[in-house]
Amino acid sequence: MVKADGILLGSPTYFSMMSPEMKALIDRAGFVVRAQPDTFKFKVGAAVVAVRRAGGMPTFNAINNFFLINQMIIPGSSYWNIGVGRNKGDVEADEEGMKTMEDLGRNIAWLIKKIKK
Numbered sequence: 001m002v003k004a005d006g007i008l009l010g011s012p013t014y015f016s017m018m019s020p021e022m023k024a025l026i027d028r029a030g031f032v033v034r035a036q037p038d039t040f041k042f043k044v045g046a047a048v049v050a051v052r053r054a055g056g057m058p059t060f061n062a063i064n065n066f067f068l069i070n071q072m073i074i075p076g077s078s079y080w081n082i083g084v085g086r087n088k089g090d091v092e093a094d095e096e097g098m099k100t101m102e103d104l105g106r107n108i109a110w111l112i113k114k115i116k117k
């Protein structure tokens with residue numbers, strides 16, 4: 001994460017929130033960088049969320065809050081970065097979700113190139 005130009009964090013939605021694994025990563029990384037608050041400054045951050053039905057937005061927002069408090073830059077997409085599916089591979093049937101992720105990927109690349117210029 002320290003070396004990366006961009007950080008993409010993905011989580012399933014569990015009871016309307018990120019997974020405990022993602023929360024642990026954010027808590028540990030967030031705690032460590034308090035010692036050097038500019039560690040993630042100007043890096044690009046994007047959250048990607050899987051959901052069966054509801055609770056995707058709180059999860060998405062919570063991950064974005066980690067980027068924001070670390071002075072990172074968040075690119076948008078053509079929708080919020082949420083893919084619908086219960087089991088592995090289900091998301092491929094979520095046409096809009098798939099397009100959102102493709103647009104997000106392009107926007108991340110565009111933004112990183114601009115920042116690195």
Ligand SMILES: Cc1cc2nc3c(=O)[nH]c(=O)nc-3n(C[C@H](O)[C@H](O)[C@H](O)COP(=O)(O)O)c2cc1C
Nearest residue numbers: 012013014015016050051052053054055085086087
């Ligand atoms: C413990 C648990 C809690 C879940 N809570 C929600 C929820 O609040 N809303 C929802 O739409 N889907 C919920 N789901 C469904 C998952 O978000 C969905 O199946 C996801 O694709 C699972 O990703 P994973 O296989 O990486 O765990 C839950 C699944 C589990 C196992």
